[in-house]
Amino acid sequence: MWEGSAYPTPLPLCVQLNGSGTNPFQLLLLSSANRSGQIRTEKGHAGTNMATVKTLLWLGLSLSAFGITTADVNSVPRAQDVHWVSLDFTTHLRWSVTSSDYTYTVRFSREDADWEESPNCIQISASECDLTQSLKASDRAYFADVQTEIMDMDYELPHTQSSRFNPYRESNISAVSFTVAPLDDRRVIVNITDPLTSIYDRGKQLSIRDIFKKDLNYKIRYYKSGSTGKRDEISNSSMKVIPGLDKGESYCFMVATFIRSRPKATQQGSWSMQQCTESSQDNLQDLSVGAWVGVGFIMLTVLIVIVTVTVLCCRQRNKTLQTSQSSAPV
Helix, strand or coil: CCCCCCCCCCCCCCCCCCCCCCCHHHHHHHHHHHHCCCCCCCHHHHHHHHHHHHHHHHHHHHHHHHHHHHHHHHCCCCCEEEEEEEECCEEEEEEECCCCCCEEEEEEEECCCCCEECCCCCCECCCEEECCCCCCCCCCCEEEEEEEECCCCCCCCCEEECCCECHHHHCECCCCEEEEEEEECCEEEEEEECCEEEEEECCEEEEHHHHHHHHEEEEEEEEECCCCCCEEEEECCCEEEECCCCCCCCEEEEEEEEECCCCHHHCECCCCCCEECCCCCCHHHHCCHHHHHHHHHHHHHHHHHHHHHHHHHHHHHHHHHHHHHHCCCC
């Protein structure tokens, strides 16, 4: 078949990969062909030789196709900066993208459990997924995975996994609302409204009290108006009586959730708006020394004016009487 030579010249099995020259797969084929000195020119072995060449061609084409496909996959952008954002158990997964030409599918899983696709986050073009209803409001940790979608691919797609997240321990708690009412001259009562979450159970919207139960406390901070000294009280209920206040003084209050079982970074929620009680003291007692001096000066001035006017009037009246008497006939 190859006359004048005991062994054939290696076949030019050059397979181009993305426009490059000889690639590793070509080298593999050439070295395989060279090592198979078994390919002979005898007619009796021609069929075997052709089968070997076909096998090598098929292997080379398959490996080249795999290399091209792998290169395409590696060029697909993965989701970046995958992170959790959670407030009052409303939990979103967010990420950033370098191209808007792809869609993404989000999966989630509890520790030591199988992956599940989020029903609302399959092949979405957005870079955010609401997982509120997928994550249970219990002391469990979750992972999420953002997968870049590519059509007509049957193997593992490019994806990015999130960090571990436990909503029970890490979801931020917003500022609470409350009221302050006086009980007597030295006590007030603070009534706190438990914030609602986005979690529903059998049609009922749960509050943070429903979720945390005995773990939930409130930190109440208060101070006397005009003073820098502050005091903190911890309450395990939504109602707290604050005793020992100075009679007639105005006090200001703030409230925040406080959950001891949580890590230090998320133990305390956001502080509420400040509310102050009214002072019941006599307004005259609130006047400063300067104000009293001013009042005294004004009163003295008014007194001097009254006395001066009275004296002048009396003198004028006496003068008028004297004139009348001197002009009367004897």
